[in-house]
Amino acid sequence: MGVPKEENTSLCVENKTYYYVSTTPSDIYRAQKAGQTEDCPVLLIFAKEDSQSDGFWWACDRAGYRCNIARTPESALECFLDKHHEIIVIDHRQTRNFDAEAVCRSIRATNPSEHTVILAVVSQASGDHEEASVLPLLHAGFNRRFMENSSIIACYNELIQIEHGEVRSQFKL
Structure with missing residues (x-):
């Protein structure tokens, strides 16, 4: 064999x-x-390389997913329209580099995004702050929220769950 x-x-x-x-x-x-x-194309949208973007990059590698990374909203939209990713991971931890919700809305405004799963990476809630509601993310077009965790296995598990849950269920419809 x-x-x-x-x-x-x-x-x-x-x-x-x-x-x-x-x-x-x-x-x-x-x-x-x-x-x-199966090939599951993933787009990572992170303004800067850090341990979280690296965690998702290596998780994609481990899972065998084709992975692209974009640093700006413009390059993210261009890349998505070119490659039609099934999973998009957007850094929503800081607003000074780009508005993650606006990026999500711009992707959702395109026809190819109908079955795309978009994940927001959010900061861990600190001890003195209450955890934020997920509703603003859902209204912006995100499907899921991922609490910041740069562990490759945590990122890997999240991607695998998305592929086996949301992505594959879209193909059954």
Whole structure:
């Protein structure tokens, strides 16, 4: 079959896609990479590179998703119209670089965004502040909110949940 069988693993074939089944941590990553059958394009919109944008970038890499990153609202809209991403992650933690809600509204105003899932990355609520309502985000066109967490696995889990939930359900309609 062309795929070597390693010790302590078994090989399963499903639609000509190879999946490794193993309990060792190094093989779990290989199983995730081997199991990639679909391409889920992701657009990251972050004005600056930081640990949060890096977390999502590496999560996309781990999940095998095509990923683009845009630094300005203009380049984000241009990139989206060119590539029609299924998932968009917009940095909503600070307003001094760009207005995340305005970026979301401009993307939602386009025809290709009908089935796109847009995620707002928001700052962690500090101890002296009450958590903000999600309603303004929903009214701006966001589908989900992600509390700032630069852990690659937290970002990865969020992307996987979006793909297996919202994105795939859109294809069933």
